[in-house]
Amino acid sequence: MTNLEDRTKRISLIGIIVGILSLSGCTHQSDTQMEKLPLQPPILVNEIPETADIIFPSIRYVLDDTACLDNHHKLKDRFIHDPKCSKKIYDPKVGIASPRQLFVLDLETGEVIQITNTDYFFVSGQVVDPVTIMTNAATADTNNDGTINDKDLTQLHLLDVATGEMECLTCELGLEAINNPDYSHVHKKIVFSARKGSAANLNHLYTIDLQKNVVQLTDDAEYMDFDCSWSEDGTKIVFSRLPSPWFEKPSQVWLMDSDGDNLEKITDGGSNLYDEGPHGVYPIGIDADPDLSPDNKKIVFSRLKTGGENEPFGVYQLITIDVDTKKEYILDSHYANMVPEWKEEGILFIRQIGAEDPMDRKQSLYLYKDGEFVELERFPYNVFPVGAFGGSFIELEYRTLYFFVFMVFNLSVCNN
Numbered sequence: 001m002t003n004l005e006d007r008t009k010r011i012s013l014i015g016i017i018v019g020i021l022s023l024s025g026c027t028h029q030s031d032t033q034m035e036k037l038p039l040q041p042p043i044l045v046n047e048i049p050e051t052a053d054i055i056f057p058s059i060r061y062v063l064d065d066t067a068c069l070d071n072h073h074k075l076k077d078r079f080i081h082d083p084k085c086s087k088k089i090y091d092p093k094v095g096i097a098s099p100r101q102l103f104v105l106d107l108e109t110g111e112v113i114q115i116t117n118t119d120y121f122f123v124s125g126q127v128v129d130p131v132t133i134m135t136n137a138a139t140a141d142t143n144n145d146g147t148i149n150d151k152d153l154t155q156l157h158l159l160d161v162a163t164g165e166m167e168c169l170t171c172e173l174g175l176e177a178i179n180n181p182d183y184s185h186v187h188k189k190i191v192f193s194a195r196k197g198s199a200a201n202l203n204h205l206y207t208i209d210l211q212k213n214v215v216q217l218t219d220d221a222e223y224m225d226f227d228c229s230w231s232e233d234g235t236k237i238v239f240s241r242l243p244s245p246w247f248e249k250p251s252q253v254w255l256m257d258s259d260g261d262n263l264e265k266i267t268d269g270g271s272n273l274y275d276e277g278p279h280g281v282y283p284i285g286i287d288a289d290p291d292l293s294p295d296n297k298k299i300v301f302s303r304l305k306t307g308g309e310n311e312p313f314g315v316y317q318l319i320t321i322d323v324d325t326k327k328e329y330i331l332d333s334h335y336a337n338m339v340p341e342w343k344e345e346g347i348l349f350i351r352q353i354g355a356e357d358p359m360d361r362k363q364s365l366y367l368y369k370d371g372e373f374v375e376l377e378r379f380p381y382n383v384f385p386v387g388a389f390g391g392s393f394i395e396l397e398y399r400t401l402y403f404f405v406f407m408v409f410n411l412s413v414c415n416n
Contacts, residue, residue: 042117043164047130048394049113052104054348055133056365056391057122059098060381061114062088075380080358090385094145096121100389102133105365105376107345112381115161121148126183127394131162134183134190139166154178156190156208169212170194177203180227180289185395186234187258191217193226193239205239205260217260225254229341231292234258238266238290238299247278250285253301255292255323266290266321267328270303279307279314288316291342298322300331300340300347310335312361313352318368331368339390345369348391352384363387 048055062068063075068085070076079085091097102115102125116122121138128134138152145151156169156178170178175194183190189209195201203224205217217237218225224246228239235258242251250269256262270285278284282304290301300320307314318337321328331337336352346369353362364382367374377387 043159043161044114044117046162048115048127048133048161049104049106050130051106051108051111052113052127052394053107053345054105054365054376054391055115055125055127055394056103056105056388057100057125058103058381058386058388059089059096059100060103060112060386061101061117062098063380063386078359079380080383091147094147094149095151096149096385097147099148100150102135103388104394105391107367107376110376116159119148120166121150121152121154123150123154123179124181124390124392125159126181126392128158128183131160133159133161134181135159136178136181136192137166139168156181156192158210169208172212173214175206179203180229182229184230184234184258187230191228191230191237193228205237217256227289229291230258231296232294232343233296236292236296238292240286240288240290240301241265242286247281247283250283250304251287253287253290253299253321255299266299266323266326267301270305270317274306274308276307279304289339291340293320293342294344296323298342300342302338302340302349305333310352310354313354318347318349332373337366341392343393345393348393350388350390351375359383363389365391 065088067088068076068079076082076085088098099119099121101117102122103112104115105112123136125133125135135157136154137157138148138154140152141148142153143151153176155171158167158169174197176197178192178194181190181192189207191205191207193203193205195203203226204219205225205228206214207217208214222244224242226240228237230237236255237258238253238255240251241254243249252269253266255264255266267287269287272284276284284304284306286304288302290299292299298320302316303319305315305317309315313336315333316336316338317333318331318340319328320331338350340347340349346367348367350363351366355361361384362382363384364375364377364387367376381387
């Protein structure tokens, strides 16, 4: 399945002060002192840009590497086919060859700003406030293949961009296979999927608060649970369940109260129209990556229709379903539409478009709203697998409130 997600951390005193000073231009601290602040891992901004609308992980920065540039410092025409450049992008033995970093996108201007510049591999990221990102990331080469990538053990972290510090929330909990963390501003908790220890154990759903208190929400031995997200009001959690026997039946979409009560099955998975075998390990008809509409009346999700079209990705339909009537509406049935997130701004997701020539294979962010699909990334950044791997809206109203608090506090500091 896939990964991705808006999240939180209490802002440290240093983070607040750095954010305030960067906004105001106060010079109570010298440039030399500022340079000595710890920056591990390296971060390229002191705060999330106020104009940023979306945060996403990508390896788009590799196209600026000398391996991908010609003698005139321009991107090579067929960079995917160039041995030196392709080695930076994808390695058949390890997969993605360069660590995914976090970027933000301004929807109005199309401007993209890189946030992180580390050896860490960021699977997902969500903005909590102007200086804090909640991220699922691999920070060590746990499988000893010589690189940090999505095959390594990931953990949930809170990244303070003002200080460059990464606080691990789950490192001491003995949890593995963490995916799809989602933060609720209502509960100040993260819901996520994970398993305890051994690979023989099942993935179930958990919540964790900022003090690292963990609660297990699901424990049904007949299901693996994953791909979870909160409703906007924090009253519901929607997620995918894979029934036993594992990977013989398609996964389903389920809904429950935020405390784990009142579980309701919403879908039974899709049908196998062409009597196909599994696409990779996944049976045809899996329902994945569900997310509730802002009014809690509908759910958007991805359904694997076939592996025989849109090769090599297959077709993952983008579907909405009415929670009450269970009536489904197919938004797209041609491409691989993955990891949708539904906010007031629309449905944000990534789309993979297959082709025989690797240069023509696409992976990029899309926005669906009012019946229209809009691609948010352009060539060369939409070439697979350079493009975004999921994305999350930045909650502007919540961020604006923090900026207001910063400014008020800043005026007080400067005037004193």
